[in-house]
Amino acid sequence: MNVTAQPPRTDYQHSWPLLAARHDIGEWRHKAGIAARALGADHDAVHVARLGVTELLGNVCKHVAEPQCQLVVAVEGEVLCVRLFDRSHEAPRVTTPDHLAESGRGLWLLRELAFDIGYTLTTGGKWVWIHCALNAGTAVSRAAHGLRPGVLVHDPKPEMIAVVEEVEGFRVKLRRPSGMSWTAERTRLRPATAYEHRQFRALAALQRLRQKGLACPDGPDGPDAGSGRLSPGPAV
Structure with a gap:
């Protein structure tokens, strides 16, 4: 040799x-x-x-x-x-x-x-x-083997959850409810958690209301009307 x-x-x-x-x-x-x-x-x-x-x-x-x-x-x-x-x-x-x-x-x-x-x-x-x-038990492996159109994933680079629109080799096209789309390497994606699934459904529902002209995120009297505690989430 x-x-x-x-x-x-x-x-x-x-x-x-x-x-x-x-x-x-x-x-x-x-x-x-x-x-x-x-x-x-x-x-x-x-x-x-x-x-x-x-x-x-x-x-x-x-x-x-x-x-x-x-x-x-x-x-x-x-x-x-x-x-x-x-x-x-x-x-x-x-x-x-x-x-x-x-x-x-x-x-x-x-x-x-x-x-x-x-x-x-x-x-x-x-x-x-x-x-x-490295092995089938890693988050990388679970994400990659389950990738197919319609699956919800988390992309850490923009810190967003999105739905898989298309998989081509190691590149994955993702889309947000707002219509925002981008392509990510499949190695960095992981499956969305149960909470992130609920969060995504809420974002999608809000987007549908906005498209119908029914959403009023700031309330009738402006952004300071009312009070409460909100957990920060990713942008739509």
């Missing part, structure tokens, strides 16, 4: 410099699986990590002239990350596979199995990365 140095290791990351070669892919696949399990990954996450290493190293052997690579298996929060650096600046492409073909399904299959797959160009080449839930 062509290894340029002993892999540095931390409690949250395993990293190896290597020279990509087809006859070594099986060994690196095995190493990645062991590293993923050591980091707390369950069977499904280990499978994605092993498949990712096979596909990414296979693409380097097929498309990149220089074999120098860096393989990283790491944990970020509840997410297992597999990254491979190579010396090419050519962006990987995910295409819909021809089901009669004997190859060409790798990245497409990874995109279907993982939460997130992408690349980052650098001066010396590029990192290609794959993210999946």
